Amino acid sequence: MxxxxxxxxxxxxxxxxxxxxxxxxxxxxxxxxxxxxxxSFSKTLKPSFTANDVTVIIPTIHNNFEELRDPLQSILACQPFELLLVTTTDKYEKLVNFTKSLDASNIRVFHVQIANKRKQVCEAIPKVRTSIIVMADDDRIGAVGPNQRVKRLRSGPxxxxxxxxxxxxxxxxxxxxxxxxxxxxxxxxxxSGRTCAFRAEILKSPLFLHGFKNERWGQYHLNADDDNFITRWLVANKWKTWIQYNKETEIETTLxxxxxxxxxxxxxxxxxxxxxxxxxxxxxxxxxxxxxxxxxxxxxxxxxxxxxxxxxxxxxxxxxxxxxxxxxxxxxxxxxxxxxxxxxxxxxxxxxxxxxxxxxxxxxxxxxxxxxxxxxxxxxxxxxxxxxxxxxxxxxxxxxxxxxRACRSESINLPKGDYPDLIRYKKYTNFLPNIINFSRNEKKDFLQPKISIITEKIPTSSEKL
Incomplete structure (x- = not known):
C-alpha cells in the first residue's frame, strides 16, 4: 500500500x-x-573602523522637531564623528535653534529648497569627512543599526x-x-532606509550622486524609492551587503x-x-x-x-x-x-x-x-x-x-546610407588600422593629439601708451 x-x-x-x-x-x-x-559577524578586539570614522546623515521634514530629541540623543550617545541634519529652507532656522538645545558640538545643519529626500541626502554627502556614512531616517528611530523592531503599544484601544x-x-x-x-x-x-551604514567612497562618487538625483521611471524622473536605488547601485557595482541580526545592532522604530x-x-x-x-x-x-x-x-x-x-x-x-x-x-x-x-x-x-x-x-x-x-x-x-x-x-x-522628463531635443536627419565616404560608428570596432605599427611613444602621441589654441595677445599698459 x-x-x-x-x-x-x-x-x-x-x-x-x-x-x-x-x-x-x-x-x-x-x-x-x-x-x-x-x-552575524562577531565584534573584533581591533575593529577597522570606530565611531570616530562615522558620520550620520538625517534628512528630516518634521514639523515638530521636539519629536526628534530622543532618537538624536540616542545617536549622539554612540559618539559619531559628526551628525548632519538636512531640512527645507523654511524650517532651517527652527532646526538650528533646536539643535542648540542638544548641547552637542558635532552637529551641522543644512537646507534645500524643497522637501525631497534624495536632494537632501545629496546636499549633505559632499560635506562628509569620514570613511563611513550612516543614513538614518527621521521617523523617531531609537538607535543606529540594521536589525529592526517596532515600538510596541502596551495599552490603548x-x-x-x-x-x-x-x-x-x-x-x-x-x-x-x-x-x-x-x-x-x-x-x-x-x-532599509531607516538606518544603514555605507562606505563614504560609494555615496560620494559623482556617478552615484548623478544617478541618485536623476533616476527615471518610464517618462518620469523618480525621486521616491531612494533606499531601493542605493541597494541596486551596490549590486550593480558588485559591493557586498550584510545584516547584523543581533540585539547589539537593533533599532526601534514606529509605524x-x-x-x-x-x-x-x-x-x-x-x-x-x-x-x-x-x-x-x-x-x-x-x-x-x-x-x-x-x-x-x-x-x-x-x-x-x-x-x-x-x-x-x-x-x-x-x-x-x-x-x-x-x-x-x-x-x-x-x-x-x-x-x-x-x-x-x-x-x-x-x-x-x-x-x-x-x-x-x-x-x-x-x-x-x-x-x-x-x-x-x-x-x-x-x-x-x-x-x-x-x-x-x-x-x-x-x-x-x-x-x-524633458522632451528629447530635435536632432538633424542622418543622410542616406549610400555615401561611400560617410564615417559611421560601430560598436567594438578598433579604429586603429591594423597595418600600422606604432611604437609606445608614437601610439601615445597618436591617441592623444595635440590641440593648438590660438590666443590673442593682450597689450600691457605700456604698450597701450
Missing amino acids: ADVIFDIVVSQISQPNHISSLHRYVRTLGNFFSHWLYK LPALIFNWLGAAYIERRNFEISATHGIDGGTSCM ENNIKFLYQCSRWARSNWRSNYTSLFTERHVWKQQIWCTYALHIATFTSLSFVFDPLIIYLAIKASSILPGNWPQYAITIQCIFMLWTKIIKLVGLFSREPLDIIFLPVSILFGYFHGFIKVYALLTLRMTSWGSRPDGETNDNERMTP
Whole structure:
C-alpha cells in the first residue's frame, strides 16, 4: 500500500499544475533553514573602523522637531564623528535653534529648497569627512543599526493595538527574509532606509550622486524609492551587503497605529513593484549575482498573492488526492492545510518568543495576509503615486517626487546610407588600422593629439601708451 501511495504522490507532484505549490514553498523552506543558521559577524578586539570614522546623515521634514530629541540623543550617545541634519529652507532656522538645545558640538545643519529626500541626502554627502556614512531616517528611530523592531503599544484601544501588532509582524517578516537571503547568497531587494551604514567612497562618487538625483521611471524622473536605488547601485557595482541580526545592532522604530498603516503598506508595495521590475528587467545584475534572492524576493513580488495562490493550491491538492484510496484524501488535505499554516507562522516565531501573548493576533495576521494581496494589486495600478499618505509633512513637495522628463531635443536627419565616404560608428570596432605599427611613444602621441589654441595677445599698459 505504501509503495502504491508513494507512486501516486510522485506522479501527481510531477504534473505541471503543481509547479505553483513548489514555487511558493521551496523558497519558504530555503529561507527557514537559512534564517535559523544565520550568524552575524562577531565584534573584533581591533575593529577597522570606530565611531570616530562615522558620520550620520538625517534628512528630516518634521514639523515638530521636539519629536526628534530622543532618537538624536540616542545617536549622539554612540559618539559619531559628526551628525548632519538636512531640512527645507523654511524650517532651517527652527532646526538650528533646536539643535542648540542638544548641547552637542558635532552637529551641522543644512537646507534645500524643497522637501525631497534624495536632494537632501545629496546636499549633505559632499560635506562628509569620514570613511563611513550612516543614513538614518527621521521617523523617531531609537538607535543606529540594521536589525529592526517596532515600538510596541502596551495599552490603548483595540484597533490601535491590532495595527501596532501588524506593523511589528511586518518588520519581523522582513528581518526573517533579508537575514535568510543574506545567509544564502548575500542578497536583498532593499537595504532599509531607516538606518544603514555605507562606505563614504560609494555615496560620494559623482556617478552615484548623478544617478541618485536623476533616476527615471518610464517618462518620469523618480525621486521616491531612494533606499531601493542605493541597494541596486551596490549590486550593480558588485559591493557586498550584510545584516547584523543581533540585539547589539537593533533599532526601534514606529509605524502608524491606525488606518494610515494601510497607506504605508501601499507605499512600500509601489516601491517593491518599481524597484524589483527595474532589478529584473532593466538592470538585470541580480540574475547572476544573487540567484536565490532573485527567486525568493524579486520574483516573489509578482507571484506572492495569497488570495490567489492559497485557494489554487488547496484546489490542486484536492484534485491530486482524489484518486487516493480510503481516508487518504482527507489526510492529504489536512496535512496540506497544516503545512500552509506553518508557513504563515514560521516567520513570526521570533516575535512570538519575545511576546507570547501575541499569539492571539495570529488570526488577524492570516486575514491581513490575504487582504495585503489586494493592497499589492492596488499599488500596481497606482505606480505613479508617490505620496506618503501617513504623515502631513510627508506630502510637502510631493509633486516633485515623480516629474515628467524633458522632451528629447530635435536632432538633424542622418543622410542616406549610400555615401561611400560617410564615417559611421560601430560598436567594438578598433579604429586603429591594423597595418600600422606604432611604437609606445608614437601610439601615445597618436591617441592623444595635440590641440593648438590660438590666443590673442593682450597689450600691457605700456604698450597701450
